Amino acid sequence: MAVPKSKKSDGPDVAAPALNQQTATRDRSVASIIKNAVVSALLALVLFSLMIGIRTETGPSGQLTYWTRFGELAAVVGAVFVGSIIVETIKRWTGPLGSVELPDTVRRAFSVLGRVLIPALLIFALLVPVIFYNQRYLLDLGILVLTYVMLGWGLNIVVGLAGLLDLGYVAFYAVGAYSYALLAQSGLPFPYFIETYPYVAIDFLQLGSWAFWALLPVSGVLAAFWGVLLGFPVLRLRGDYLAIVTLAFGEIIRLVILNWQDLTGGPNGVSGIPRPTVFGIPLTPGEDGFAALIGVPFSPTHRLVFLFYIILALALLTNWVTIRLRRLPIGRAWEAMREDEVACRALGINITTTKLSAFAIGAMFGGFAGAFFATRQGFISPESFTFQESALVLAIVVLGGMGSQLGVALAAIAMIGGFELFRGLDQFRMLVFGGVMVLLMIWRPRGLVSHRAPSVFLGRQTAIPSSMVKEGDG
């Protein structure tokens, strides 16, 4: 067995004392493993004695009945004890992954892999509808994963780059979805002035088959507007305080949607949301449908494939914009703001506009994703926009390694795809999911891809058009 690595081994390099020391450290590490396990088990005992140890139920005549389940409690506490020992032992064995010096060949292999990985993933994504044409389920899953990739990239602007912990990102997703759903049904409102009272009338421009394409930017703009609206009250908040307010904001939006029955349909949601068209040509079996036009037999899979490419394009747009912005003064200002707000101010960066722009642009991509979600589902209700969604997207960003585009994509694939993969395990999949999260946080505490490539290099000039440089103002 490999001797556990000892960080404090400062003894002389003589065989016998060194050996003694190694046994000593091993003893110490065994003791600390057991100590850790005991502490975890005690914690579990306190936590679960009420949650599992006592079972309460409403009796037949409404009275409280309860009984104890000490057997189960003991089993759970025992499992925690043993699990803790196993996890700690594995941890000792491998050590933190980041600190291990990899051999040169392995490192070179990794760097080649890193260079090939992104194009390979991209080509694979482009080919998914071709490869899995006959597997609706996988296509659907691909669309779902890409939606979360896009949401992750959008939130990454706010959390990863600007360092603003946003727990209410789903609010913008909801704003985008409802903007599209409601405007597609009513038509785009155009107010105009009239002579008679009430002086302003509103015309509704019916969008017909162009609804999705016309309203996609509108949804994004509206979400960005709400992003700025959220940004103003939280300008002076950081960290935990910011997290609480954004969490509340997400819930407020959901509750307003839930309760404003006249406008949003409340818990019944909005149905009959128009499906996307191939730039005006509907994907229907009829005479004027896309299939008839290009002369192939109609298949419902066409729409799925089309949706897949829409979300792929939207996600790549998000990624491209983020990468571009990171090389511009505005992106640098976001990152610098994450590092040190005071130093930023002293360099002439206007923190107000920098923060608001991060919220607005992050929210805009959330809005795009929301509009896509609405057109994909054809039906939306407040249930799709719970805190759970915000937490999931945030988990994707954190798991991916804050600020890393590739990491976020991998994390979205792992989280959404992995979750589906374990569908066969029924109720145990949550358990597997939680376990995997814990293990990942032990070995990759800074996310899957913790490396952050600098956006400015010496010797290679980044072209910054002079018209954009003023963006440093905000």
Add this chain to the structure above:
Amino acid sequence: MSASSATPLLAIRGLRAAYGNVEVLKNVDVDVAPGEIVALIGANGAGKSTLMMTIFGRPRARAGQILFDGYDISALPTHEVARLHIAQSPEGRRIFPRMSVAENLHMGADAADGNTSESDRSADLDRVLALFPRLKERMTQRGGTLSGGEQQMLAIGRALMSRPRLLMLDEPSLGLAPLITRQIFDVIRRLNREDGLTVLMVEQNANHALRLAHRGYVMVNGRITLSGTGEELLERPEVRAAYLEGGRR
């Protein structure tokens, strides 16, 4: 007193500032003429750093004026003060640790107008790297991985990227080896001689600072108690007692 006859670039008149109820600056007057190096020395808690911060609007001046080029800037928000080409290497350096050295330097130029064209910017970058060749080797490294001296060079370099008319240095020698301190002071002297850069510096290291500076101010408990040329102050018994011999004990 050899106060410069030219109109001062920075003139502080009757400045008062406080943190809550604690008044830190009590009626401070300081002049900095164009092309001058002015050192502000004093013990811990005398209000030196607060004076620097008040020029940047944090904390706000309670009374008095901060005239830059004759305009009162005491009510401007911090980022607008910086855009007047008043650059600062703040106390504790405050570089951006997770951004590369190159990005840190670019941050200095991003918000300042005047060097917005790409060629101007790269010329400024070359100039800074010529002053601090050490930074050139570290361009792609994260700022946080630099040594203390290199971080100080980065902080000054970042400030220089904004083409400052007034460079303010808060304790540039803090926590640095004597050799590095001397290198940094040499660069400041060079910038002043060759480019006519105006410098206002706060230092604990009175000996070094007063040798470098044209003029100096001694600050005690939020008040300026002495001023004069660097050499004059170095000869003053009260300065020697308080900041030189005492400090060497």
